[in-house]
Amino acid sequence: MMCPLSTNDLHRIFENLDKNGDGQVSLDELNWLLERIGVQFSLHELESLVGKPSLDINEFLFFYKSISMQQGDASGENEGGDIREDVGVDGQEDEDEKDLAKAFGVFDLNGDGFISSEELESVLRRLGVLEENSSRDCRTMIRVFDTNLDGLLDFQEFKTMMFQNTIS
Template identity: 40%
Template sequence: MEIISNEKNKLSRQSSSFRLRSPSLNTLRLHRIFDLFDKNNDGFITVEELSQALSRLGLDADICELKPTIESFIKPDETGLRFDGFEALHKTLDESFFGGDCECDGSPDSDLEEAFNVFDEDGDGFISPEELQKVLKKLGLPEAVEIEHVEKMIVSVDSNHDGRVDFFEFKNMMQTVLVPSS
C-alpha cells in the first residue's frame, strides 16, 4: 500500500472535486468512470487501462506501485477489475485518502457545485468551450478533438445564448440526465 502513502500527500493538496460524495450518485458516476476507463469495452479494467486513465487525468502513478494494489481487487482467473472490484477499490482509496468522511452537506446542489467546479477551471462561474475541451481531453474523449464539437455541446445547454454554461444551465442539464434517488 505504498501507493497510498505516496499519493495521499498529492491528493490532499488537490481539490476534492473528483471525490464522489453523494451516495445516491456514486454508482451512476462510478459506472460512467468505469466505462471510460474500459477502453476495449470488455467489462474489465486492466492495470494498464487504469494507469493510462490516471495519467490522462494528470495523476501520474508508477505502474509498479499501482499493480499490487489493483491486483488485490481482481478476482482469481480474471484479466482485470470488474465493476464490483472497481467499486471496492474506489471505496478503499476514498477511506485511505479522505478518511471516508464527507465534508459536504450532501445536498444535490452541493454535489452539482462540486461537479461544476471540475469544469470551471478558472473559477469565473462559467464553463467555456475551452474549459470543457480541456476536461474532455484529460478523459481521452474523441469529442475533445475539434473545438466545433465542443461548442455544439455548449450550445445544446446554453439557454441564454452567451456561448458558455453557467451553474443554472449546468444544473438544468444534469437534472435531465440524472435519475433522482428514491
C-alpha cells in the first residue's frame, strides 16, 4: 500500500501537503496524497479512520506507520495499537496482496510489470520526496532489492522491499 519512506521523506511530504503552513494536514490534503498513490478513500471513510479533521506531523507519522504495520502484518493480527482495530484475519492476506498490486501499479508507469529507476524517480518526485537537485540515486534503491540483478523490480522483489521495510 505504501512505499517505504524515511522519516525525512515523510517530513518533506508533510511540508508539501501543509500548503498554508499551519502545521496541520487536512483530510482533504491527506486524501489528495492517497489518491495520487492509488489509495481510494471517501472523506467520510478517511475521517472515521483518522478520527479527526486534520493531522499534525506526529499524527501523520503515526498514520503512515499504522498503515505500514498493517501492510507488513500478513497474519491480519493487529499489533501495537494500530488505528484500525477492525481488520479481521479472513482475507487479510488477499487484501494485502491487492494493496501491494495497486502500489506496484502506481510505480510501474509504463505497465510492463517492472519498476525501473526512472519510474521510481518520477513517482518520488511527483510525491515531493525527491527534489530536482536531489543526490538520491534511485538505481541504488532498486539494487538493494533486485535479486535477479536485472536493474528492475518485479512484483516479488517489490513485495520483499515493502515487507522488509515495515519490519525494521
